[in-house]
Amino acid sequence: MKYCLLLAGFFICSVSDAAMNTNGDSAFNYEGGRFEKNGYVLHFTSNAADFSAAVKKRMVDAFFTVYPKLVKDFNKDAAKEVRFKIDTAYHGVAATGGGNVVYDPAWFAKNPGDIDVVTHEVMHIVQAYGRSVGPWWITEGIADYIRFKYGVDNDGGRWKLPEYTDRQKYSDGYRVTARFLAWIEAKAKRGTVKALNTALRDHSYTAESWKQITGRSLDELWSAYSKDPVL
Template sequence: MKKTSILSILFLMLMAGTSYAQQTSNYNKNGYRLTFINYDNTLDTALKTKLINTFYKVYPELANAYNKKTLKAVTMIIDTNYKGVAETANGIVTISSRWMHQRPEDIDVVTHEVMHIVQDYGQSTGPGWLTEGIADYARFKFGVNNPAANWSLPAYKTTQNYDNSYRVTARFLAWLEKSKPGIVKTFDGKMRDHTFTDDTWKQQTGKTLDELWKDYSANPTV
């Protein structure tokens, strides 16, 4: 009985500590609701404000540009236990507090992650590398603090390939947009309605993916 009582007290103390560490704030603006859950009580208040402001700046823009039917309610979690940089699933963006302490200017991690919410590809038939490439293209185009975060599209290298994903693919898409304005939006729509195939590249540009990459490699200026 005494053992049970001690365990109960320890459990209550643990729960009290958890509730103290978790700070939940709710925001509503321009038709979008953000639930901000912070497990890091050392997170700088100014940084928290920047993350929230970034959401309200870029998410409506991304929704308007790519998917007006995207979710109206999003949750953002600052997680002290998450080992990566950030991830998104089911309208929930999880960001590593460790990363934000190390890279406080990298607030456009929000831009990349909320683009995944806008994408809403589900079990898409399209390639995963294109999904991430489009998200980084969105960060390139709509990001609010990329220069301060020392984030940019990488210079072309002969060792690269279109399926390297993320910034490499994003740069290829930015190059493609020069001759085919709106092509990223087209790809995004086809990924979302599950009509994207390997033939989509030629259908939209007149060239295969390999032919496009060859042209890009010959003149990769963005």
């Protein structure tokens, strides 16, 4: 909402914490708790009195930079209204359920540059697998692959995919699986991540999905990757 006062013959206006206008022309009021742009709404709450205003700003900006792209590319039916909570009672990094993400303020106090935690977590909202038939490591591997591809400042968070070692397994999840997926996209079959994401969400995923999508089984793909893991 916009408020204006007539002072000395001029209208002086300010914008409430409803955030941006529909065209996204004006700046957010980052002190607020509700942000809206182009049909997406983010609610941001915190019970950490000393949570960094600069980190909050970057988290809000990351959401509106990344989330609409992920919805467009991976699930057009994903939630348009999302809630972030900075919660001193939560101890971890972040956790997502439905359209809600809870973050540990202690993590950001120690790692203020790790803004792409947002990218990983909002991909879980887009995934929306429900009672998935797929293993956890694919879910987390896809989310870290998305961080790798869509992240706004992975370098600032000192985050990168690991180099391959023979101690790794495709089922390690997170960054190890993400790097494997990146290799598949680059060297085996482009579009694999989107196809897996769709199969997991509509509960059609089976162990045979890898061969149906890429022409090779999961074990065959990993064997080829382990012999030439260069991205």
